[in-house]
Amino acid sequence: MENLYRMSIQIQKGQYKKLKAMSGPGISISYLIRSAIDKYFSKKVSFQKSEYSEYESKSISTLKQIHALTTLRKNNIINDQEFSSLRDRLNLE
Secondary structure, three states: OOOOOOOOOOOOHHHHHHHHHHOEOOEOHHHHHHHHHHHHHHHHHHHHHHHHHHHHHHHHHHHHHHHHHHHHHHOOOOOHHHHHHHHHHOOOO
16 A cells, blocks of 8 residues: 555535545545545646647737737837727737
8 A cells, every 4th residue: 555644634514424425335535535636636637738738829829919019008109098909809808
């Protein structure tokens, strides 16, 4: 058996009732919590691997648009009203 670390957590009454109802002989509340943690992190890792490139590309594109608009406004090429209008059309906040 792998090394386990003891820790104290607080959960809501409804959460405890659900865990208690699911537990039984051979299935401890601790096991249910460890399984839920493993499942949570396995989903997070698969998201990062499969969609990170697309996320990064969209983020960089958005940053470039924000930078361009800010530069135009800073250099008085567009006024505040034009800046707001363009930002709204690009769905930037």
